[in-house]
Amino acid sequence: MIPLSSLNISFASIMPEMLLTGLALLVLVLDLFIREEKSVLGYVSVIGLIALIPVSARTIEAKASFGGMVMADEFAAYFNVIFIIAAIFTILISMDYLKKMNVRRGEYYHIILFSTVGMMVMASANDLVTLYVGLELMAMSFYILVAYRIASARSVEGGLKYFVLGALSSGILLYGISFTYGASGSTNLSEIARQLGGFQNPFLILGIVLITVGFGFKVAAFPFHVWTPDVYEGAPTPVTALLSIGSKAASFAAFMRVFMVAFPAFHAQWGEILWMLSAATMIFGSVVAIAQKNIVRMLAYSSIAHAGIIMMGLLVYNDLGAGGVLYYLLVYAFMNMGAFAIVALFRNDRIGESISDYSGLASRRPVLSFLMALFLLSLAGIPPTGGFAAKFFVFSAAIDARYYWLAAIGVVTTAISLFFYAKVIFYMYMREPDGEAVMPESGVLYNVVLLVTAFGTVFLGIYPTPFIDMAIKAVKPLLM
Amino acid sequence: MPFTYLPVLVMIGLATAMAIGALFMSFIFRPRNPYREKLSPWECGMEPVGEANRGHFRVHFFIIAILFIVFDVETLFLFPWATILTEKGLSMFVFVEMIIFIAVLALGLIYAWVKGALEWV
Amino acid sequence: MEQLFFYIFAITAVVAAILVVSMRNAIHSAFFLIVCLLQVAAIFVLLRSPFLAAVQVFIYVGAVMVLFLFAVLVLDVGKEAFREHMHSQSVPSLVMVAALLVIMGFMMFSGKLTVPPGAYNEAALAKNTEVIGRAVYTKFVFPFEVVSLLLLIALIGAVVLVMRERGKGADRNKPEDI
Numbered sequence: 086m087i088p089l090s091s092l093n094i095s096f097a098s099i100m101p102e103m104l105l106t107g108l109a110l111l112v113l114v115l116d117l118f119i120r121e122e123k124s125v126l127g128y129v130s131v132i133g134l135i136a137l138i139p140v141s142a143r144t145i146e147a148k149a150s151f152g153g154m155v156m157a158d159e160f161a162a163y164f165n166v167i168f169i170i171a172a173i174f175t176i177l178i179s180m181d182y183l184k185k186m187n188v189r190r191g192e193y194y195h196i197i198l199f200s201t202v203g204m205m206v207m208a209s210a211n212d213l214v215t216l217y218v219g220l221e222l223m224a225m226s227f228y229i230l231v232a233y234r235i236a237s238a239r240s241v242e243g244g245l246k247y248f249v250l251g252a253l254s255s256g257i258l259l260y261g262i263s264f265t266y267g268a269s270g271s272t273n274l275s276e277i278a279r280q281l282g283g284f285q286n287p288f289l290i291l292g293i294v295l296i297t298v299g300f301g302f303k304v305a306a307f308p309f310h311v312w313t314p315d316v317y318e319g320a321p322t323p324v325t326a327l328l329s330i331g332s333k334a335a336s337f338a339a340f341m342r343v344f345m346v347a348f349p350a351f352h353a354q355w356g357e358i359l360w361m362l363s364a365a366t367m368i369f370g371s372v373v374a375i376a377q378k379n380i381v382r383m384l385a386y387s388s389i390a391h392a393g394i395i396m397m398g399l400l401v402y403n404d405l406g407a408g409g410v411l412y413y414l415l416v417y418a419f420m421n422m423g424a425f426a427i428v429a430l431f432r433n434d435r436i437g438e439s440i441s442d443y444s445g446l447a448s449r450r451p452v453l454s455f456l457m458a459l460f461l462l463s464l465a466g467i468p469p470t471g472g473f474a475a476k477f478f479v480f481s482a483a484i485d486a487r488y489y490w491l492a493a494i495g496v497v498t499t500a501i502s503l504f505f506y507a508k509v510i511f512y513m514y515m516r517e518p519d520g521e522a523v524m525p526e527s528g529v530l531y532n533v534v535l536l537v538t539a540f541g542t543v544f545l546g547i548y549p550t551p552f553i554d555m556a557i558k559a560v561k562p563l564l565m
Numbered sequence: 566m567p568f569t570y571l572p573v574l575v576m577i578g579l580a581t582a583m584a585i586g587a588l589f590m591s592f593i594f595r596p597r598n599p600y601r602e603k604l605s606p607w608e609c610g611m612e613p614v615g616e617a618n619r620g621h622f623r624v625h626f627f628i629i630a631i632l633f634i635v636f637d638v639e640t641l642f643l644f645p646w647a648t649i650l651t652e653k654g655l656s657m658f659v660f661v662e663m664i665i666f667i668a669v670l671a672l673g674l675i676y677a678w679v680k681g682a683l684e685w686v
Numbered sequence: 687m688e689q690l691f692f693y694i695f696a697i698t699a700v701v702a703a704i705l706v707v708s709m710r711n712a713i714h715s716a717f718f719l720i721v722c723l724l725q726v727a728a729i730f731v732l733l734r735s736p737f738l739a740a741v742q743v744f745i746y747v748g749a750v751m752v753l754f755l756f757a758v759l760v761l762d763v764g765k766e767a768f769r770e771h772m773h774s775q776s777v778p779s780l781v782m783v784a785a786l787l788v789i790m791g792f793m794m795f796s797g798k799l800t801v802p803p804g805a806y807n808e809a810a811l812a813k814n815t816e817v818i819g820r821a822v823y824t825k826f827v828f829p830f831e832v833v834s835l836l837l838l839i840a841l842i843g844a845v846v847l848v849m850r851e852r853g854k855g856a857d858r859n860k861p862e863d864i
């Protein structure tokens with residue numbers, strides 16, 4: 086018998102999730118009444134999300150609530166802000182994009198909001214059951230969003246691939262969760278750590294391996310990345326942006342919380358697995374990206390390489406490394422979103438996909454080309470952008486913790502990655518325009534997104550200290 | 566405790582025996598004179614074209630099936646809910662949470678209705 | 687006695703599962719899957735989990751199989767598609783299954799797979815459904831409410847991906863719009 090008072094039911098701790106669910110349901114109902122002008126739903130969603138930022142950034146006393154299911158600490162708040170920022174940008178660039186692609190259905194907006202709820206649930210999950218349910222909510226929304234342009238065969242193919250592999254990875258994750266439950270007798274993360282102590286059990290090792298594989302799929306780490314290029318290419322470009330930022334950040338949030346809270350005693354074991362995964366992912370992502378001719382596929386492989394670097398921060402397992410993960414994901418949200426916004430602006434059904442379509446863009450659109458170059462240089466990690474600060478932070482944390490080889494691999498792959506990012510810049514500035522591909526006018530919404538992301542990318546590079554301090558403070562509770 | 570399920574097992578056994586028995590009996594007693602026209606599928610007196618098992622199903626059935634699954638899951642959640650509904654101190658809390666659960670799903674039903682998923686055009 | 691029934695159910699389940707993957711006609715496979723799932727439900731009863739058995743029968747045998755059959759019929763998977771059912775993937779998959787079996791068997795017989803006993807004994811499990819209800823509706827109330835959103839999004843997804851928008855949005859793919 087569990088008395089209700091021991092559950093610690095605190096609605097304040099799930100306030101962001103509750104309000105966002107309310108917003109999503111409101112947009113769903115509005116969708117039923119507004120027949121013609123669906124972009125109204127987009128504006129309602131954006132206004133609601135902006136109003137939600139202060140609520141989700143505020144943290145209350147960090148204490149597990151709802152029977153230990155939810156932990157609304159600063160860690161969750163930091164991630165919630167990343168998710169909301171990513172969702173706002175995505176919706177802003179979607180409104181024009183959907184018109185261009187002639188998709189007039191209104192479900193898009195509330196599905197994005199529901200996926201954001203799923204991400205928030207994942208970031209604040211203190212129990213494997215909550216984590217799994219949040220992950221499924223996020224993944225289910227993305228299956229629909231990727232296949233959203235049902236008239237396009239590529240979109241549907243991408244959706245199907247993502248669905249099959251996503252369902253497989255959820256199954257593997259669930260299998261790992263059940264082994265962990267079998268070994269420890271609990272699904273609560275802190276309870277698992279207490280029950281296990283340092284006791285080794287083949288069941289538990291199996292559970293840890295399977296959970297790593299499941300998360301490896303979600304963050305697109307090397308042997309489990311196969312879905313990434315096709316899905317990124319097929320999905321509507323704003324969805325790709327949200328997939329590469331929100332889904333990755335949420336999976337890393339859950340990854341970190343599970344491994345740091347539940348399995349701290351087994352760092353030696355999972356550290357080795359993650360070392361190999363991280364090194365392989367960095368090398369594979371940046372080497373394969375060189376050969377890509379399609380810009381979305383190139384960005385897909387670049388996002389794989391970034392996942393490897395972020396994993397390095399998780400592997401280091403101290404406040405610098407884990408804080409580095411958070412800071413990296415924040416910077417990544419700005420720079421990657423900016424790059425994808427320009428790709429979404431340029432991309433049409435046939436043109437604007439190949440890197441050679443960017444030839445001579447600088448002479449026609451100097452400002453857009455400059456911004457694209459800025460985002461790509463930031464992704465490559467050139468100072469004074471945010472990408473440099475983030476990479477520097479993660480690499481120095483790795484060197485501090487004596488992961489010299491891994492840091493060396495990271496630096497070398499970063500140098501390799503400069504090749505393919507610079508290729509786009511080279512095309513934009515050095516080549517003559519070939520006439521066919523014409524960049525459409527960027528509307529007000531695109532301009533807002535591009536300016537904010539560019540400002541964020543530069544600002545996070547010049548003045549990173551407060552954000553790094555916040556990130557380090559946010560991971561403190563995980564490291565106890 | 567599993568012995569309480571003995572009647573279920575007996576019933577399954579009897580039902581299986583009846584089904585197999587009926588088929589077996591008709592196998593023994595039926596008259597046999599097959600010829601080509603009798604064995605061919607009936608197609609308005611024409612020579613049959615293609616195969617009979619290639620039915621063309623409407624995709625619309627799929628939405629009905631998904632709706633069925635969603636509300637089937639909801640029904641299953643009601644069973645354990647009903648067993649603890651009468652418990653003192655818990656009942657109000659448990660009642661309200663199930664109302665929220667059902668309200669969200671009802672919204673989904675209304676959504677499907679307004680979008681015309683329930684219409685058979 | 688219970689052991690005997692367990693072996694009956696387990697062997698039937700395995701045989702049915704093998705038939706599922708070796709049948710040429712997808713509809714026959716589906717019917718063998720029903721047999722297999724029913725055996726699993728019976729094993730749940732032997733494991734003192736009548737509620738899970740009910741879930742198995744309701745969700746899997748009832749709803750999921752209906753969906754499966756609909757999918758088979760909608761996609762019109764005839765016999766042709768299954769003609770080459772012993773394709774190139776069957777050898778590696780057989781090797782994998784054999785390897786998994788050997789590893790599991792080795793670990794089980796060498797006594798390496800040990801699990802701490804759970805919190806519930808036979809007496810507590812007599813009221814299995816109540817035990818589950820008390821856990822789901824008190825401790826797991828938050829994930830339970832998230833499940834309602836999950837079901838909602840599944841429903842929305844089905845409508846979005848299957849239904850064509852009526853009215854003005856229906857005439858998409860106009861070339862001048864691209």
